[in-house]
Amino acid sequence: AQRVTQPEKLLSVFKGAPVELKCNYSYSGSPELFWYVQYSRQRLQLLLRHISRESIKGFTADLNKGETSFHLKKPFAQEEDSAMYYCALKGQGAQKLVFGQGTRLTINP
């Protein structure tokens, strides 16, 4: 079964500080991992996916198969990063995308 765990429901950091949003998953095969973000009064949208190995808005995420993790990181947080962040997993050959419970990130000035 596919499962995604985001252990922190709320995370608050100061502007300019590093931020890390944790995501752990449970899946026996090779998954595809994603981070989605929902800013205030906006639609949920894709932030990044592990197969692209890209940095979006300064955020990066590395898939660690040994630790079954896909943590989202940014070295210097900005106030506009305040949002709800969801980690998601899609299994091999499967199209169903399973989401974690989400982490609400607040960047304090």
Added chain:
Amino acid sequence: GAGVSQSPSNKVTEKGKDVELRCDPISGHTALYWYRQSLGQGLEFLIYFQGNSAPDKSGLPSDRFSAERTGGSVSTLTIQRTQQEDSAVYLCASSLAGKLFFGSGTQLSVL
């Protein structure tokens, strides 16, 4: 249209009534998903349609919930005999190349 469209944006109903929620996906997207977003529960998968294949209904919480997709385009999520615990935001998404595009959701309130 420019994106995934959902209607109504808000729905208030009485316990025991049936409701229908509509989703218009992005043209050309063959995959369509329904999720439920509740406070403290995250995004709960409900159902997934892919082309002409049988839908993945594994996330529907009870037999009061059903969904259909007509002509591979518009989808309707129906909740029969609504209960207060059905109150949530219902999100629809369509997909191209694995990337999901979400609608703005329907806020359902069951009184």
